[in-house]
Amino acid sequence: MASSVQRFELVIIGGGPGGVATLLAAHKADQLDNLLSMGIAIVESAASLGKGEIGNYAINSDSGGGTFVDCLDSAHPTELTRLQSHELTRNLAAAGHGPVPLREAGRFLGLVGAAIERMAEAYPASAVLTRHKAQSARRCDDGWMVEISDLEAGTTRKIFARQLIVASGAHQPLPRMAREQFDGKSLVERCGARLMQSGEVLTPEGLQRIGDILSKKANPRLAIIGGSTSAAAVAHALLHRLPNVAFGEAGITLLHRRPLRIYYPDREQALAEGYTEWTEDDVCQISGRVFRFAGFRLDSRELVMQARGIGGRPVEARLRLQQIGADERHAAQIMDDADIVIAAMGYRPRGLPFFDEVGVPITLHSQLGPQHPMVDSACRVMDSEGQAIPNVFGIGLAAGFVPRGSLGGEASFRGQANGLWLWQHDVGTLIVNAVLKASRTETDKIEIGLPAVAAAASKREIFHSTPALYG
Structure with missing residues (x-):
């Protein structure tokens, strides 16, 4: 039996925090109804939307509890505003600017995802495809043909998307550990079974494993490699969530290549605590915040400041901060002496295999190396030449987006900006505006080129899903 293909204006690959963030930005701007009426599909491998993996981590957020909940605001009552x-x-709102357990943030995002699913159900043109996984996307004349698999039925089918948002999350690829060299040896060669990655450590099971190993040591030694928020979060978790491990002085060493930056709400507060390791290039010219994107926040910030004794804080002697210089022998010796070595060297986007019209793979910019972003300054997914792939956007952890211009941020910032608030507001709004603009442009093309009746029929074909028959 021949099968019809469901057609959507927009398909979102991934219904976790990144994918849902775009819809929350539309909701806040009173545009979510417009998106849902045009026809969107959300493809998510889990059984529900919103939560993703955020609730699996046994640490606190690096965003204040209050920043989670303002995504519910809208000009009109909705399923989301009812939350x-x-x-x-x-409870999250009561935390204000303070951190909250990520398991609670995950529960909240699960509520948000369920509300979005209920809203989508009211629009025949849209669909929520949980327990489905996108396998590939192939370019066609007027959009993308996306192959998806039904994880419960074990079947595959194709859906059409005129526009795509890739929000499929990130991972820590093991091969990178084999390529990372310190004093002539790779991390895998140097550390062997003692090597773990930060994503594993930050789960309850990972912390339990470390506790079981180190609780038997009289003078446990642990090295963390990396200068990111994840690295500091690992150090904080090890010092505060392993009561049976007795770390002594410099029991944990954080090895980092770049200077560790501290976030401050403004210049005056930084200077009042004697923190002068910044210039005007490190200040967001819109908000006035020092190291708005590059600086540590909340628990990680406090720990790094304690390790350095900044602002008169009691020194946390159990944590040693060691910058890696050109001579890596000292850092290598610290790794060799450690009972466990934890790599906190960032994440890479999972992405999605893309093909052109004749089936030739499209190499993504992010596939060229660990420092190559997936998206450009407009959140458009780039090919290997750094050119935007038509009508494909990316968002989420490791997408590599760097805010500039009206989005603010410090001129010196060279990393990638991640965070739910940013995704649900500035970044999500950027994508929503681009999607709506492209949709209006396509509508205008149809209406200019076709008689009124044919134009209306054509728009229904593009914007509304049709009953699918499979066999």
């Missing part, structure tokens, strides 16, 4: 009275929402 404002939920007990969990009130």
Whole structure:
């Protein structure tokens, strides 16, 4: 039996925090109804939307609890605004600028995802495809043919997307550990079974494993490689969530290549605590914040400041901060002496295999190396030449987006900006505006080139899903 292909204006690959963030940005701008009426599909491998993996980590957030809940705001009552009275929402809001457990943030995002699913159900043109996984996307005349698999039925089919958002999350690829060299040896060769990655450590199971190993040591030694928020979060978790491990002085060493930056709300507060390791290039010219994107926040910030004794804080002697210089022998010796070595060297986007019209693979910019972003300054996914792939956007952890211009940020910032608030506001709004603009442009083309009746029929074909028959 021949099968019809469901057609959507927009398909979002991934319904976790990144994919849902775009819809929350539309909701806040009172544009979510417009998106859903045009026809969107959300493809998510889990059984529900919103949560992703965020609730699996046994640490606190690096965003204040209050920043989670303002995504519910909208000019009109919706399924999302009704969550404002939920007990969990009130608890997060009560935390204000302080951190909250990520497991609670995950629960909240699960509520958000369920509300979005209920909203989507009211629009025949849209669909929520949980327990489905996108396998590939192939370019066609007027958009993309996306192959998806039904994880429960074990079947595959194709859906059409005129526009795509890739929000498929990130991972820590093991081969990178084999390529990372210190004093002539790779991390894998140097550390062997003693090597772990930060994503594993930050789970309850990972912390339990470390606790079981180090609790038997009289003078446990642990090395963390990396200068990111994840690296500092690992150090904080090890010092505060392993009561049976007795770290002594310099029991944990954080090895980092770049200077560790501290976030401050403004110049005056930084100077008041004697923190002068910044210039005007490190200040966001819109908000006035020092190291707005590059600086550590909340628990990680406090720990790094304690390790350095900044602002008169009692020194955390159990943590040693060691910058890696041109001579890597000292850093290598620290790794060799450690009972466990933890690599916190960032994440890479999972992405999606892309093909052109004749089936030739399209190499993504992010596939060229660990320092290559997936997206450009407009959140468009780039090919290997750094050119934007038509009508394909990316968002989420490791997408590599760097805010500039009206989005603010410090001129010196060279990393990638991640965070739910940024995704749900500035970044999500950027993508929503681009999607709506492209949709209006296509509509205008149809109406200019076709008689009124044919134009209306054509728009229904593009913007509304049709009943699918499989066999």
